[in-house]
Amino acid sequence: MTDPDDNRSGDVRAAAREKARQLRTSQQRKDRRNKALLSGGIVLGVLAIAAIVAVVIVSAIRPTVPGPKNMASDGVVIGAGLKVKTTPALAADAKPVTSTPDPSASSAVDIRIYADYLCKLCGQFQRTNLEQLEPLVKDGAVTVAMHPVAIYTSHSAGTRYSLRAANAAACVANYSPNAFWAFNQSLFEKQPAEGGPGLTDKQLKQRVEGAKATNLSDIDACIDDGRFKSWVGAASDRALNGPIPNSDVRQMRNALLVLVNGKPYTGSLTSADDFKAFVLQAQGEEYSSTGTPTPTPTAG
Missing domain, CATH: 1.20.5 (Single alpha-helices involved in coiled-coils or other helix-helix interfaces)
Incomplete structure (x- = not known):
């Protein structure tokens, strides 16, 4: 069991x-x-x-796009009558063509200004000197090449103002080049503060209109779609990495570089007399080396 x-x-x-x-x-x-x-x-x-x-x-x-017309040297060359030297748009990734003074022109003084539209020091220099340079450019005593760069892009409260402003300048150079001088001057006359948001695209368009630019609809569209932003970035990189053409200066070291006949200006940014003396000295050196008289900047 x-x-x-x-x-x-x-x-x-x-x-x-x-x-x-x-x-x-x-x-x-x-x-x-x-x-x-x-x-x-x-x-x-x-x-x-x-x-x-x-x-x-x-x-x-950056996507590669053709550069703006009239900026084949990465800058706008402005001569007698405030007229811009016309150049074709460079193909995407093409190297810039270094600008050289016109041998047939009477001018012997070549001024090149690399500047960021948000840079305070750039504004000080341009407000101090553009007014006295304007009649000299009109008379053919000097040529001025303006090179917009975007170095302070991250210094505008996230709006990327430096890049947008330089793009707008390229748009003006492309569609209404002879308004470039006035437009460039307007951005420095009432310059936004570093660290602030800068101008809106709408305000940039108003400055374009105030400069009496033509082809406003084309420029407005160019500003809206940031057409030349990639070109601005590439041109800025070229200036920062160097070398700077026709100069002993290897590269930009800050947001402003002023060259007179290839020599960097290191004087006061707020003294028109200091800069005028530097220009006269450069002109005198050019006269001594060529023996060719040139129009003399007059005191004003």
């Missing part, structure tokens, strides 16, 4: 084994699930990192 206690003992052991089996199965399922989640998490993490890297790379690579 079978002892009932033996049967109960066997049932307990069987139940324990089944419970243990269920626990093992459950644990194995958890292990597989955790492994799958871990693997998936690694994959997602890798994909996320790859996506971030891709965004950074794409952001760093």
Whole structure:
């Protein structure tokens, strides 16, 4: 006769084994699930990192677009009558063509100004000197090449004003070049403060109109779509990395560089007399080397 206690003992052991089996199965399922989640998490993490890297790379690579007309040297060359020297638009990725003084012209003084429209020192220099330079340019005593650069792009409360302003200048050079002098001057006469948001695109368009530019609809569209922003970035990089053409200066070291016959001006930015003396000295040196008389800037 079978002892009932033996049967109960066997049932307990069987139940324990089944419970243990269920626990093992459950644990194995958890292990597989955790492994799958871990693997998936690694994959997602890798994909996320790859996506971030891709965004950074794409952001760093500027799309190549043709440059603006009349800025083949990365600057606008303004001569007698405040007229801009016309040049064709350079193809995307083409190297800039260094501007050289016209040998048939009477001018012997070549002034080149590299400036950021948000730069306070740039504004001081231009407000101090553009007024006295204007009649000299009109008379053909000097030529002035304006090179807009965007170096303070991150200094305008997130609006990227330096880049937008330089793009607007390129738009004016492309569509209404002979308004460039007045437009450039207007951006420095009432210059926004460093660190502030700068002018809006609407305000830039108003400055364009105030400069009596033509082809306003084309310029407005050019400002709206940032047509020459990639070109501005590339031109700024060229100025920062150097070399600076027709000069002993290797590269821009801040947001303002003024060259007179290839020599950097390092005098006062707020003294018109100091800069005039530097221009006269350069003109005298040019006269001594060529023996060719040139129009003399008059005191004013």
